[in-house]
Amino acid sequence: MRILMFNMLLLFSNLFTIMHALGQCLPDQKSVLLQIRTEITYNSSESTKLVLWDEGADCCRWPGLSCNAAGYITTLDLSDDYSIRGGFNVSLLYKLPSLSVIMLDWVKFSAPFPDFFTDFTNLTVLSLSYCNFSGTVPHKLFQVPTLQTIDLSSNGMLGGSLPDFPENGSLKSLTLRGTMFSGNLPESIGNLRLLSHIDLTDCYFSGPIPASIIKLSKLVELSLSGNSFSGPIPASLFFLPSLQTLSLDENKFSGHMNELRNVTSPLESLDLTDNNLEGTIPSFFFRLQNLTSLYLSSHKFFGQMIDLQNVTSPLQYLDLSSNDFEGTIHPFLFQLQNLTMLDLSSNKFNGIVHLTNFKSQYIDTLDFSNNNLVIETTISTSELHLLPQFGVLNLDSCNLQKIPYFLKSQSKLRGLDLSKNTISGEIPNWIWGIGNGQLSYLNLSHNRLTHMKEPMEYASLQSGPGVDHTALYVNSSFLFLFD
Numbered sequence: 001m002r003i004l005m006f007n008m009l010l011l012f013s014n015l016f017t018i019m020h021a022l023g024q025c026l027p028d029q030k031s032v033l034l035q036i037r038t039e040i041t042y043n044s045s046e047s048t049k050l051v052l053w054d055e056g057a058d059c060c061r062w063p064g065l066s067c068n069a070a071g072y073i074t075t076l077d078l079s080d081d082y083s084i085r086g087g088f089n090v091s092l093l094y095k096l097p098s099l100s101v102i103m104l105d106w107v108k109f110s111a112p113f114p115d116f117f118t119d120f121t122n123l124t125v126l127s128l129s130y131c132n133f134s135g136t137v138p139h140k141l142f143q144v145p146t147l148q149t150i151d152l153s154s155n156g157m158l159g160g161s162l163p164d165f166p167e168n169g170s171l172k173s174l175t176l177r178g179t180m181f182s183g184n185l186p187e188s189i190g191n192l193r194l195l196s197h198i199d200l201t202d203c204y205f206s207g208p209i210p211a212s213i214i215k216l217s218k219l220v221e222l223s224l225s226g227n228s229f230s231g232p233i234p235a236s237l238f239f240l241p242s243l244q245t246l247s248l249d250e251n252k253f254s255g256h257m258n259e260l261r262n263v264t265s266p267l268e269s270l271d272l273t274d275n276n277l278e279g280t281i282p283s284f285f286f287r288l289q290n291l292t293s294l295y296l297s298s299h300k301f302f303g304q305m306i307d308l309q310n311v312t313s314p315l316q317y318l319d320l321s322s323n324d325f326e327g328t329i330h331p332f333l334f335q336l337q338n339l340t341m342l343d344l345s346s347n348k349f350n351g352i353v354h355l356t357n358f359k360s361q362y363i364d365t366l367d368f369s370n371n372n373l374v375i376e377t378t379i380s381t382s383e384l385h386l387l388p389q390f391g392v393l394n395l396d397s398c399n400l401q402k403i404p405y406f407l408k409s410q411s412k413l414r415g416l417d418l419s420k421n422t423i424s425g426e427i428p429n430w431i432w433g434i435g436n437g438q439l440s441y442l443n444l445s446h447n448r449l450t451h452m453k454e455p456m457e458y459a460s461l462q463s464g465p466g467v468d469h470t471a472l473y474v475n476s477s478f479l480f481l482f483d
Contacts, residue, residue: 025059026071032095033059033073040107041086049081072098079103079127087131090114103127105151113137113158118144127151129175137181139163146170153177153199164188173197177223180204185229190215201247202226209234216240223247225271233257233272238265238284249273249295260284269293273319280306281320286313286332293317297343305330319343321367326350329373334358345369345394352376355406356386362412364391368398369417377404384409396420396443403427403444407434415441424448 037050044051049063060067066075073096078084087109093099093116100122112135117126123144129151137152137160148170152158159180165171165188172194182204189195190212201223208231209224220242230252237246238260249271256279263284268291278300285294286308297319304327315336321343328351333342339360350372356379368375375398379387387406392415400421407416413435427449431442 024071025067025073029067029071029073029096030055030059032092033062033065036088036092039088039092040084042081043083043085046083047081048083049078050083066101068098070098072096074098074122075101075103077101077103078107079105082106084108087111091116094119098122100146101125104131105129106131108132113155117141120144121146123147124170125149128155129153131155133158136160142171142174143169148194149173151175152179155179162186162189165191167191168193171195172218175199176203177201178203182206184208185210185224187212189213192216193218195219196242197221199223200227205229206252207231209237211236213237214240217242219243221245224251226250228252230254233277235260238263238267240265242266244268244290247271248275251275253277257282263288266290271295272299274298277301282306283308283311286311286315289314291315292338295319296323298322301325303327305332308332314338316340320347321345323347329353331357336360339363341365343367344371347371349373355379355388356383358388360388362391363388365394366390366392367394369394369396371398374399375404377402377406379404379406389413391415392441393417403431407431410434411436412438414438417441417443418447419443420446422448425450427452429453 033053034055037053040050042050053062059065060071064077064081065073068074076096076099084107087107090109090111091114093102097120099120101124103125105127108131110132113133115138117123118138118140124146125148127149133155134157137158142150142163143166149172153175154177156178157180159182161181161183162185164186169192171192173196175197177199178201180203181200184207185205187210189210193215195216196218197220199221202225204227206228209229211234213234214236217240219240222243223245225247228251229248232255233248233253235258237243244266246267246269250273252275254276257277259282265288267288270285270291270293273295274297276299280303281296281301283306285291292314294315294317300323302324305325308330311332313336316338317340324347326348329344329349334357337359339358341364343365345367346369348371352374353368354376375395377400384406389412390410391412393413394417396417396419398421400418400423402423403418408430416434416439423444427444
């Protein structure tokens with residue numbers, strides 16, 4: 001009998017061990033999870049995770065969770081359950097000590113940032129964006145040796161600074177976008193050799209980009225937009241072998257951009273908008289074989305466009321607005337076959353522009369406003385097939401004397417600005433049919449227009465109080481329709 005009892009106990013012990021080896025949830029772990037669910041405010045009809053937490057089932061199998069062999073919760077992911085309206089007592093997480101992945105984006109804690117995240121010895125992912133955390137993030141968090149991903153973005157009242165990073169850190173992704181983090185980017189950032197993404201957009205960082213950035217050979221994205229970084233833009237950035245996205249717009253970078261040779265950067269997007277750069281644009285920008293987006297607006301760049309003969313480029317989006325460029329528009333720009341957006345507004349370009357010279361068949365946005373250009377508007381019927389279709393066409397202050405008749409063939413136009421020209425006479429009634437009746441913005445103000453030709457059918461054009469998305473501006477003499 002004793003032998004039978006011993007064998008039964010041994011059997012139950014083995015079954016218990018096997019169940020835990022399969023990740024059977026421990027009762028105390030389930031209790032904590034159920035308490036978390038009780039405290040969270042969520043819409044059960046929209047929930048994709050919490051509503052499926054069946055109390056009678058193994059919690060290791062609940063959506064958004066996983067366990068280790070001992071039955072301890074290792075992953076808590078509520079990040080894409082958009083039914084959640086309110087948070088829970090964040091200290092409950094401390095009762096789940098084996099957590100390695102914590103993803104609670106959009107859970108509204110509305111509480112000070114806790115210190116205990118540094119106590120999770122296996123923590124690899126900490127994603128807490130849009131959580132309404134406040135206070136200061138401890139330096140130790142960024143020094144957790146196992147941590148690979150930190151996302152604290154869009155916690156507007158959360159601040160802190162970056163510490164000295166240890167050698168050979170595990171961090172691969174650092175996202176602090178939309179927080180109150182400040183201070184310098186430390187030289188020790190170069191110790192994080194595995195970093196692939198850095199996003200510090202819209203914070204309060206300042207100072208130069210450290211020279212050690214060149215050590216980040218795996219870096220794919222560097223987004224520092226909307227800070228107060230200053231000094232020259234390091235040439236080393238263009239030699240990072242993996243960098244595809246570089247966003248340095250709305251900072252205080254200054255100086256000249258030097259010409260560089262033998263640049264083989266895989267850059268696809270470069271945004272330097274709204275800094276204090278000056279001089280001429282280096283030609284290597286246009287020689288980058290993967291660059292599709294280049295934004296250089298609001299600087300002190302001047303002079304004529306550099307010689308770009310025999311250069312091919314995959315550029316789709318190019319913004320050179322609000323600089324001091326002069327001379328004629330370089331033929332290179334017309335040869336860009338993938339061109340989708342071109343903004344040359346507010347410069348000193350001059351000369352005659354033939355829109356039929358563009359090789360791209362569809363240009364979503366073309367802006368030549370506020371230059372000294374003359375737009376050739378006489379396009380014969382046989383040449384109309386050479387003219388791209390436009391989505392938005394801005395030609396204000398372009399020395400137009402009449403409304404271009406070629407606009408009648410623009411079937412995709414949704415926005416048109418012909419203001420501040422010397423257009424006189426009547427407004428043709430065919431203008432209301434531009435874009436197959438989908439034209440939602442038309443600005444003819446500050447011209448010499450006298451009247452509208454009957455009948456007037458405004459299609460989707462609207463103006464007046466309460467209109468948010470569509471507008472019509474003509475002349476101050478025409479009722480509420482005109483400015």
